[in-house]
Amino acid sequence: MKYIDEFRDGTLARKLAADIAREADPARRYSFMEFCGGHTHAISRYGVEDLLPQNVRMIHGPGCPVCVLPVGRIQAAIWLARQPGVVLCTYGDMLRVPAEKGLSLLKAKAEGADVRMVYSSADALKIAQSHPDKEVVFFAIGFETTTPPTAVVLQQAKILGLENFSVFCNHVLTPAAIQNILESPEVRKLGTLPLDGFIGPAHVSTIIGSRPYEYFAEEYQKPVVIAGFEPLDVMQAIRMLVRQVNQGRAEVENEFTRAVSRDGNLKAQALVADVFELRKTFEWRGLGDVPYSGLRIKDSYAPWDAERKFTVPGFSIPDHKACECGAILRGVKHPRDCAVFGTVCTPENPIGSCMVSSEGACAAHYTYGRYRDTNR
Amino acid sequence: MSEIRKNYIRPVDFKHGRVDMTHGSGGRAMAQLIDELFMSAFDNEFLRQQNDQACFRVPTGRMVMATDSHVVSPLFFPGGDIGCLSVHGTVNDVAMSGAQPLYLSAGFILEEGFPLADLKRIVESMARAAMEAGVPIVTGDTKVVEQGKGDGVFINTTGVGVVPEGVDISGNRARPGDVILVSGHLGDHGVAIMAQREDLAFDLPIRSDTAALHGLVAAMVEAVPGIHCLRDPTRGGLATTLNELAQQSRAGMVIREGAIPVREEVKAACEFLGLDPLYVANEGKLVAICPAEEADRLLATMRAHPLGRDAAVIGEVTEDAHHFVQMETAFGGKRIVDWLTGEQLPRIC
Structure with missing residues (x-):
């Protein structure tokens, strides 16, 4: 497969692995966090850890859009799906996330709620257009990557005057979460979480660019290397991080130059700015309330905001007590x-x-x- | 005076007609449908007996029986349709014991309103598949359900066959040291189906691999009677089949990603949809496990058959208390190839 296989080449991987092993100082340990779930997946799926020397370890970060959504928001989505006449559309993984008492959207569906899996926000809009008798709600989740598509359908719904469509917005922001981790007592005071640098997000960075990470590198003196989601991208990023640590640098470097620029996708950013604004605070699973970390729909799009349209109640549900x-x-x-x-x-x-x-x-x-x- | 033709029955309208409730009621309409469609398409001496059961003689030996219900959507897809699929599926299930499939039954559940033209196409495709396989459909049944209670047409087929002397193939016979082979490219059927589903506007030159494998199996069994396991990796794909066999045989497996044959187009479609080809369904492929010393002969036999041209050795059976199926990735690492959880879903981010 062109432009894919090149980034999964085993021979190159072994060469990079040898480079990392040679450059890593045996006298010290290197702990890098890959923020994104996409990187976590690639590391596990291709067995990247097997290619790293013992003293270079990867720590999985919070960048999984499904994982960080607190139970209360899932419960709210289930509540929405159970409202008469509502069709709730969302991305597949959301269906199985457990909420209170083992309930999930999938179980609510089996009990009769109209819950549909969609591949894109545009599919949800199409369902609204073809079912004028139904109230179609798009349960929108995800980081900066999935936010522009949600903004597009909100703009389209407004232009079309589509009254039976709304969005339950749960979009969150990456930089706020990175800052929260860097400010956490485990990193700052206790030092129980050794963190020598970050692998920066791939797809998220195509939207926001590399500039937002410059603050972290500077303020917290942690190197950041933005990397693509292919395994060779990850290996190359790890080598770049090892070099930065060895040389005492803390800079933002971009391994994913084939897709990420310093400024990012300005058009997408303008779209998002037109439709969304910052929430004062948003609850994350694991991180708790994180200030200015989530987006909500602006007043000018209020008729398409499911939270206002249905006066969605706030649910506050703690995680299962055995769950880590x-x-x-x-x-x-x-x-x-x-x-x-x-x-x-x-x-x-x-x-x-x-x-x-x-x-x-x-x-x-x-x-x-x-x-x-x-x-x- | 009007002239009424004696015993005149208007022929079934296979052009514009639709299935209605009378086609399953046991009355004249049902008899006519059976006569004009099923009997004429499947015609053989057993059906001509016109009994509620088929009566046939069988050779002596161990008999096998397998059943499979087909609910595929869409009903027609590149490379096949539910009709030929329902024949191939059951013929293959019988053949995976090493048996020579002999007879098939066919049960239809039709939804009221289903176009008779489509039904005719499906039945004719079944008849063709059965004829090509040399396995007659000797008995059948038709039921009609009200509109909204079916999905056009569901087909159940059951098959019987006889295992040749000296052949003992079973999912629990894989032994550490055995070699794992596949008969060709994986994932064609699942991707062809997925590309047809309406919500994915995909235009791909990929055709389903649906095929009857008993000819290939007969050649394999003749060359290497000591084959330990055979299974067709249908739903859940290669990954699921290997996990089943590992579990049944209480062994582990190690496969090599680089050795597994997957077409470029299938790889690309899976990449695009966020799927793993190892979990995508096949309808004309098999997995074989045999003692290491027979692997070369088995591979050569498979490659000499048109349905096994792209056969490959993909790994070995190992000793492993956890019965893990592990894979050496082409990248150079290792990982588990686990049971599938729920359905394969595309990535969000």
Whole structure:
């Protein structure tokens, strides 16, 4: 496959692995966090960890859009789906995320709610157009990558005067989450989470550019290397991070130059700015309330804001008490440190959200890497 | 005076007609449909007996029986349709024991309103598939359900066959050291179907691989009677089949990603849809496991058959208390190839 296989080449991977092993100082440890679930998935799926020297370790970050959504928001989506005449559309992974009392959108669907999986926000808009007798709600989730498509359908709904369409907005922002991790006591005061640098998001950065990370590199003295989602991208980024650490640099470097520029996609940014504004605060699973980390729909699009249209109640539901998703999302714990991992909590019966999405740290480790635990 | 033709029955309108409730009521309309469609398409000496059951003699030996219900959507897809699929599916299930399939039954559940023209196309495709396979459909049944209670047409087929002397093929016979082979490119059927689904506006030159594999199996069994396991990786794809066999045989497996044959087009479509070709369905491929010393002969036999031209050795059976199926990635790392959870879903971000 052109332009894909080149980034999965085994020979190049072994060469890069040898470079990393040669350049990494055996006298020290390197701990890098890959923020994105896409990177977590690639690392597990291609067995990247097997190619790294013992003293270079990857910590999984919170960048899985399904995982970070708190139970309360899922419960709200279920509440919406159960309103008479409502068709709730969302991305596939959301259907299986457990909410209160083992309920999920999939179970609500089995009980009669009209819940539909869509591949894009445009599909939800189409459903609204072809079902004028139904109230179609798009349960929008995701980081900066999925926000512009949601903005587009909101603009289109407004232009079309489509009254039976609305969006339940749960879009969140990457830089706010990175800052939250850097400010966390585990990193700042306790030092229990050693963090020598970040692999910066791939797709998110195509939208926001590399500029937003410059602050972290400067303020917190942590190197950031923006990398694509292919395994060679990840390996190359790790080598660049090792070099920065060795040379005492803390800069933003861009490995993913084939898609990411410093300014990002200005058109997409303008779209988002037209439709959305910052929420004062938004709850994240694992990170708690993070200031200015989520988006809401502007007043000028209020008729298409499901939260206002249906006066969605706020649900505050704590995570399952045995579930370590919170600590795993902060990078403080590894999936295998969780008592329910692989026993009560499996991809078939997930207790926490990290076990649901293929981008979740637990699901990735369970699906691709758990054989390693048997050798420990 | 009007002249009424004696015993005149207006022929079934296969051009514009639709299935209605009378086609399943047991009355004249049903008898006529059976006569004009099923009997004429499947025609053989057993159906001509016109009994509620087929009566036939069987050779001595171990018999096998398999059943499979087909609910594929869309009903017609590049490379096939539900009709030929329902024949191939059951013929293959019988053949995966090493048996020679002998007879098939066919049960139809039709939805009221289904176009008779489509039904005719499906039945004729079934008849062609059965004839090509040399496995007659000897008995059948038709039911009609009200509109909204079916999905056009569901077909159940059951097959019987006889295992040749000296052949003992079973999912629990894989032993550490055995070699794992596949008969060709994986993922064609699933991707061809997926590309046809209306919500994915996809235009791909990929055709379903639907095919009856008993000819290939007969050649394999003759060359290597000591084959341990055979299975067709249908729903859930290669990954699911290997996990089933590992579990049944209480063994582990190690496969090599670089050795698994997948077409470029299939790889690209999977990449685009966020799917893993290892989990995508096949309808004309098989997985074989045999002792290491027989692997070369088996591979050569498979490659000599038109349905096994692209056969390949993909890995080995290992000793593993956890019955993991592991894969050496082309990238140079290792990972599990796990059971599928729910359905394969595209990535969000």
